[in-house]
Amino acid sequence: MQTMTPQSVCVLGSTGSIGVSTLDVLARHPESYSVYALTARDRIEELAQQCRRFAPRYAVVLEESKAVQLRATLADEKLSTEVLSGIDGLCQVASDPQVSIVMAAIVGAAGLRPTLAAVQAGKKVLLANKESLVMAGPVFMAALAESDASLLPIDSEHNAIFQCLPYPCDSLSEAGVERILLTGSGGPFRTADPESLHRVTPDEACNHPNWSMGRKISVDSATMMNKGLEFIEACYLFHAVPDDIQVVVHPQSIVHSMVQYRDGSLLAQMGNPDMRTPIAHALAFPQRVESGVNALDLISAGRLDFEAPDESRFPCLRLAREAMLAGGSAPTILNAANEVAVEAFLAGELPFTGIAQLIEKVMQTTGVVELKDLETVEQADREARAQAHQVLGELCGA
Ligand code: NAD
Ligand code: MG
Numbered sequence: 346m347q348t349m350t351p352q353s354v355c356v357l358g359s360t361g362s363i364g365v366s367t368l369d370v371l372a373r374h375p376e377s378y379s380v381y382a383l384t385a386r387d388r389i390e391e392l393a394q395q396c397r398r399f400a401p402r403y404a405v406v407l408e409e410s411k412a413v414q415l416r417a418t419l420a421d422e423k424l425s426t427e428v429l430s431g432i433d434g435l436c437q438v439a440s441d442p443q444v445s446i447v448m449a450a451i452v453g454a455a456g457l458r459p460t461l462a463a464v465q466a467g468k469k470v471l472l473a474n475k476e477s478l479v480m481a482g483p484v485f486m487a488a489l490a491e492s493d494a495s496l497l498p499i500d501s502e503h504n505a506i507f508q509c510l511p512y513p514c515d516s517l518s519e520a521g522v523e524r525i526l527l528t529g530s531g532g533p534f535r536t537a538d539p540e541s542l543h544r545v546t547p548d549e550a551c552n553h554p555n556w557s558m559g560r561k562i563s564v565d566s567a568t569m570m571n572k573g574l575e576f577i578e579a580c581y582l583f584h585a586v587p588d589d590i591q592v593v594v595h596p597q598s599i600v601h602s603m604v605q606y607r608d609g610s611l612l613a614q615m616g617n618p619d620m621r622t623p624i625a626h627a628l629a630f631p632q633r634v635e636s637g638v639n640a641l642d643l644i645s646a647g648r649l650d651f652e653a654p655d656e657s658r659f660p661c662l663r664l665a666r667e668a669m670l671a672g673g674s675a676p677t678i679l680n681a682a683n684e685v686a687v688e689a690f691l692a693g694e695l696p697f698t699g700i701a702q703l704i705e706k707v708m709q710t711t712g713v714v715e716l717k718d719l720e721t722v723e724q725a726d727r728e729a730r731a732q733a734h735q736v737l738g739e740l741c742g743a
Contacts (some may be wrong), residue, residue: 348495353381354628355438355468357459358387358450360392362559363473363499366620367448368395370628370636376715378446378628382438385494386455393418396426401428402443407455421680435459435665440466446628449474450499452561453684454726456482461719467493471627475500477580480680483579496582497627502527502575502583504623505601510583512631522548526603526611527579528595530555531654537595539658540697545697549691555598555618564687567702569654573665574683580669583603587669594652595711599641616641657672659700662706672715674725682707682736699740706736 352573363437364385380399385392386407396419406412406425412430418489419426429437439459447463448471449456456474460468461481463470467490472478478485489496492528498504506525525598533552534542558566565571571591579590593603598618605611616622617638620699636719648662654665661683668675682704689695711732716722 349377351375351377352445353380353443353447354378354382354446355441355444355463356380356448356450357384357439357456357463358448358452358474359395360388361452362557362562363448363450363620363624364384367471367617367624367628369452370621370625370634373637374634377634381444382441384435384438384442384459385453387677388450389396389415389418396424397422401426403429403434403438403587404441407435407437430460434459434463438647439463439468440468445469446471448624449477449500452476452559454480454680455724461485461488464488464494464496465492469495469497469622469637471497471499473499475574475705476582476680477685479574479577480677480726481716483716484675484722485506486581487520489626494678497576498582499620499623499627500578501618501620502602502625504528504626506579506583506604508614508626508682509602509604509612515584517583517589521587521607523605523607525579525583525585525590526605527572527575527590527591528593528598528600528602528651529569529575529654530566530596530598531594531652532569532571532709532740533567534567534658542658542697542698547595547693550690550697557600557622559591560691561684563688564690564700567684567697568659568661569659570665570683570687570700571675572654572666574680576662577664577669577679587666594654596650597648599646599649606629615623654709664701664704666709671713673715674721674729675708675713676730677716677722677725678708678711678713679704681726682733685730685733685737689741691712694741695737703733703740706740707733710736 361733380404409430440462447468449460450473457477457482603613619638621636686700689713727740
């Protein structure tokens with residue numbers, strides 16, 4: 346049998362929920378993949394454990410003080426792991442010539458530069474960090490078109506859509522697609538009394554019925570901004586316009602999304618809600634490898650329900666669609682305002698219902714510009730954050 350050299354993988358955000366699931370899948374296939382770089386912002390002890398287990402060439406942390414801490418932790422061990430720090434360190438490992446595959450699993454806008462560096466360096470990029478695509482859509486997609494990189498969606502819905510489309514698929518209409526059905530569970534407050542939502546605590550919002558995830562995306566799921574960000578993500582990834590995409594609430598999270606074709610066919614991808622399935626799919630594409638996820642048992646699942654989303658309960662969905670229709674930097678503004686609002690909510694400074702109020706106010710009061718390059722994206726992001734802090738002060742009566 347032919348022996349293959351394992352492909353080197355860089356995991357950006359390795360201590361997060363997606364990062365840990367990625368390492369779980371990689372560890373099942375040591376003959377196919379080797380871990381070349383791990384990165385994290387905090388939870389240094391966990392990162393050190395990952396270094397002991399996977400012996401990467403590099404470990405990168407955001408702040409130099411944390412790098413000092415990690416170097417000290419690993420000092421007595423016979424590891425050849427070099428510890429780097431800062432955004433430059435992140436971009437360096439994401440674009441390292443030795444690396445074939447980059448898992449982009451940093452949360453939020455902080456993931457943009459390293460993810461873009463991986464795209465520009467022509468890597469196979471597994472995209473979990475939806476915020477980077479939402480905030481920089483046209484710039485991100487132009488960089489992809491100009492490079493040899495391939496972009497594989499990790500978000501379970503987009504991975505499902507990808508699996509239900511022909512490959513490659515440059516045009517939905519040429520592929521006979523009538524529309525994309527983007528499913529979402531509706532989060533923990535799908536049936537809650539709207540009057541009770543302003544009292545929701547961060548722990549309640551993070552208690553998702555089907556998925557175990559990082560806190561930021563958990564809050565996004567509770568407001569359904571996650572579905573809004575995914576709506577924008579799908580427009581960019583699949584060359585779709587807003588009218589091509591319908592959001593469908595599916596509380597069981599078993600159908601991960603669907604594609605409806607001209608001939609009346611509706612293709613769905615199904616599975617247990619476990620991110621290791623889309624991770625394994627994207628890692629091995631076009632092959633299929635074992636992920637550690639149990640086969641779906643439809644008999645015990647019993648039923649699949651679908652309903653229309655309630656936009657009066659979940660205004661974030663409407664705001665995201667409006668941002669995509671407005672174009673330019675409107676999605677950048679939406680994303681930045683959402684990040685500030687979610688952080689304030691998690692810190693106990695803003696009520697749950699204030700998240701959508703803050704975003705809407707920031708969208709109304711921040712000018713939309715054309716996104717020409719990374720600088721215009723970062724400028725728009727900074728401006729929207731400043732405006733969001735201003736609005737936060739007003740809403741909290743500061
Ligand atoms: P998480 O909070 O669990 O992990 C985030 C990771 O990024 C951690 O390793 C953290 O140390 C690192 N990080 C955070 N801020 C950073 C910064 N400023 N600079 C560098 N590194 C930083 O998040 P998660 O749930 O794993 O989500 C990661 C991304 O994947 C998000 O964009 C999320 O929307 C997306 N995603 C997650 C899931 C899921 O099931 N968790 C599903 C689909 C998409
Ligand atoms: Mg998703």
